[in-house]
Amino acid sequence: MIISINRRNDKENYMKQYKIDKENISTLEALEYIKENIDSTLTYRSGCKSGSCGSCSILVNDKEVLACKCKLNDDITIKPLKNGTIIKDLVVDLEQTAKLLFKSKAFIEKFQDINIKKEDEELIDLQSTCILCQSCYSTCPVYSVNKDFLGPFALTRVLRYTNDKKEANNTKKLDAIQVNGIWDCTLCGNCTIACPQFIDSKTDIMNLRMKSVQNGYSDPTIQSNDFLNEFNNYNDFNTGFNPNSF
Numbered sequence: 001m002i003i004s005i006n007r008r009n010d011k012e013n014y015m016k017q018y019k020i021d022k023e024n025i026s027t028l029e030a031l032e033y034i035k036e037n038i039d040s041t042l043t044y045r046s047g048c049k050s051g052s053c054g055s056c057s058i059l060v061n062d063k064e065v066l067a068c069k070c071k072l073n074d075d076i077t078i079k080p081l082k083n084g085t086i087i088k089d090l091v092v093d094l095e096q097t098a099k100l101l102f103k104s105k106a107f108i109e110k111f112q113d114i115n116i117k118k119e120d121e122e123l124i125d126l127q128s129t130c131i132l133c134q135s136c137y138s139t140c141p142v143y144s145v146n147k148d149f150l151g152p153f154a155l156t157r158v159l160r161y162t163n164d165k166k167e168a169n170n171t172k173k174l175d176a177i178q179v180n181g182i183w184d185c186t187l188c189g190n191c192t193i194a195c196p197q198f199i200d201s202k203t204d205i206m207n208l209r210m211k212s213v214q215n216g217y218s219d220p221t222i223q224s225n226d227f228l229n230e231f232n233n234y235n236d237f238n239t240g241f242n243p244n245s246f
């Protein structure tokens with residue numbers, strides 16, 4: 001089988017092909033084989049080898065996958081995740097997403113010591129299973145043009161902490177996600193499709209929008225009503241036309 005890998009050195013990106021004669025292996029095992037037997041300069045990240053640390057996330061045939069969970073059957077192309085700065089070959093810089101997590105206050109700010117019931121745990125169960133693989137950031141069209149967009153995982157994590165009974169300041173978290181946050185998401189659902197943990201960030205963002213409205217915020221794009229004003233001004237008459245029926 002032929003494996004084409006997008007390499008990057010100090011100066012440039014280039015594609016390099018490797019021929020390996022192995023069957024029934026994962027993409028990560030293929031990378032390990034290449035590094036050990038063909039080209040020791042190949043650089044990639046990996047950790048647990050069991051789908052639970054998120055460090056081996058890459059693009060296989062332009063789709064985000066965990067290399068340790070992705071079986072190889074055919075010739076493939078491997079690239080680093082999109083939307084991040086490439087440090088070398090398949091390794092991308094994680095610093096920007098770490099900053100976004102901090103900026104969105106996606107953590108417990110004010111701890112309150114209360115008894116947690118089973119149903120309280122269930123409220124935050126799914127969002128707590130994130131393995132920080134960055135696949136959702138790689139696939140997000142908003143993050144691709146705006147690196148200050150808080151992004152799918154940070155927003156999912158904000159929902160996780162607003163729903164956490166141990167957080168005494170839970171509604172305060174909504175303050176941090178109004179700018180470059182929930183209202184900038186296009187609700188395209190790419191993040192939901194890419195997530196290996198089946199976390200539905202798109203729905204989490206919709207839930208955060210609902211919570212924000214319940215707490216006095218409103219959608220800034222509706223508030224400015226730019227499209228409606230432009231339509232009526234351009235035609236030099238006020239038709240009363242309202243495309244959104246509100």
Ligand code: SF4
Pocket residue numbers: 136139140141142143151152184185186187188189190191192201202205
């Ligand atoms: S749904 Fe929103 S956060 Fe998710 S990929 Fe699309 S724009 Fe990005």
Ligand code: SF4
Pocket residue numbers: 054129130131132133134135136137152153156194195196197198199201
């Ligand atoms: S939400 Fe899913 S895709 Fe995004 S970092 Fe977490 S595990 Fe990865």
Ligand code: FES
Pocket residue numbers: 046047048049050051052053054055056057066067068069
């Ligand atoms: S090596 Fe940990 S998820 Fe793949």
